[in-house]
């Protein structure tokens with residue numbers, strides 16, 4: 214079941230990032246209560262990394278058992294492991310290096326130190342996701358488990374930033390990645406935003422998540438947010454494509470919301 218998005222608008226980007234951090238901490242605690250562990254897919258970008266800093270600074274952060282959180286990424290730049298452009302490196306500096314996480318649960322996509330091409334790194338990431346799904350399937354003895362493991366583990370929350378061009382993860386307008394229907398991960402070679410080589414989860418993979426949270430701030434994103442919420446075609450407006458199976462949340466600031474038609478703000482308001 215996929216449901217209509219919900220929109221929650223915050224006064225500015227600082228309040229927004231603090232609010233997303235509080236939601237994320239609460240969500241991870243709730244999921245751990247239910248499943249014993251939780252899985253989050255992180256995003257790069259200004260709000261994504263700012264949110265991780267806000268989590269690290271939150272007095273509620275120790276409420277989560279960080280040793281039982283699985284971390285994946287929605288996309289990564291295909292550059293050397295130590296490159297400052299790596300989303301994983303930024304996440305580590307903002308959050309992961311400050312928490313008692315289990316290194317075995319940090320599933321960073323491979324870098325250009327490990328593979329010659331983004332396609333090989335994408336295949337490696339897809340294989341690791343599939344193996345995590347198989348391990349989860351083997352460990353889950355509940356009656357309602359499917360007979361066969363899927364190609365992805367349970368994704369409790371996927372965080373996604375949005376670029377001014379409406380890209381999400383590294384799925385850019387009109388490119389092959391956003392059109393992908395079969396694979397869970399793709400290599401990207403011609404990203405219009407540097408660096409050009411990346412790997413990205415695809416829309417079919419993202420849309421297996423229970424919850425997708427679109428996290429966006431700034432006037433420069435307002436057009437993309439307005440088009441996405443108005444129901445544009447994801448091929449032209451990738452941000453229109455992500456949908457959680459139980460919830461799709463747009464967590465945005467007033468500047469990013471400034472071009473969303475008022476009737477849509479009312480229609481999608483949290484609690485409406």
Ligand SMILES: O=C1O[C@H](COP(=O)(O)O)[C@@H](O)[C@H](O)[C@H]1O
Pocket residue numbers: 256257258259260261288289290300373374375376377380381382383406
């Ligand atoms: O390149 C990327 O950009 C987007 C958005 O970044 P922002 O700085 O404009 O907020 C990000 O979501 C994605 O993960 C990243 O690789």
